[in-house]
Amino acid sequence: FVGANHGKRKRIERLLTAYSLFLKENKERKNETLLVLKTMPISITSPANLIKICAKLEISSNVIFLYGENNILSDKAMNIIYNCFDVNVSASSSEGFGFPTLESMACGIPQIGPDCSSFIELIKDHENCNNDRGLLVKKGEWVMINDGSYRFEVNEQDFSHNMEILYSDNDLRKGLGKNAEIWIKQYTWEKVAKQWNNILNTWKK
Numbered sequence: 001f002v003g004a005n006h007g008k009r010k011r012i013e014r015l016l017t018a019y020s021l022f023l024k025e026n027k028e029r030k031n032e033t034l035l036v037l038k039t040m041p042i043s044i045t046s047p048a049n050l051i052k053i054c055a056k057l058e059i060s061s062n063v064i065f066l067y068g069e070n071n072i073l074s075d076k077a078m079n080i081i082y083n084c085f086d087v088n089v090s091a092s093s094s095e096g097f098g099f100p101t102l103e104s105m106a107c108g109i110p111q112i113g114p115d116c117s118s119f120i121e122l123i124k125d126h127e128n129c130n131n132d133r134g135l136l137v138k139k140g141e142w143v144m145i146n147d148g149s150y151r152f153e154v155n156e157q158d159f160s161h162n163m164e165i166l167y168s169d170n171d172l173r174k175g176l177g178k179n180a181e182i183w184i185k186q187y188t189w190e191k192v193a194k195q196w197n198n199i200l201n202t203w204k205k
Contacts, residue, residue: 086166140154
């Protein structure tokens with residue numbers, strides 16, 4: 001997982017719970033898997049102390065936090081981290097453009113994400129399932145927060161099940177990752193910059 005520890009939005013505690021359920025399904029997984037989190041375990045923007053949550057779930061020995069100074073790592077370091085992933089995961093309750101999703105896809109990494117916001121567009125090909133870039137967590141609950149907007153809270157058991165699917169099927173992981181690497185080539189800085197330039201020039205007129 002790559003992202004800021006923003007409590008109610010990123011819902012990292014749900015990701016940790018899903019991973020704990022995944023580990024409980026088979027004791028060998030404790031020796032074979034790690035959950036790497038590029039995030040601050042304790043943050044002023046979140047009430048969630050991720051270190052304490054890991055301890056409570058008894059998964060501390062299987063979770064690694066990477067955050068550098070002020071939660072900043074170099075582009076070179078991030079490239080290495082992404083390329084060490086077998087799967088990129090997120091339990092975020094809402095997401096905008098989804099840079100970690102796009103960046104990991106560029107490294108040929110398959111995805112697991114909630115069935116909401118930009119994850120739907122980035123992970124799923126609704127015209128041809130053979131072009132999917134990962135698995136969406138379909139089950140969950142839409143919850144209204146204080147500002148009146150809704151957030152999607154993934155079902156941890158369903159998330160764990162998706163982890164199980166990709167963990168057990170190396171060919172599926174490779175296929176989804178290859179789809180991601182090909183599909184993501186449409187996103188280039190030159191293309192995006194040109195689109196913004198056209199929009200801004202239109203406004204000037």
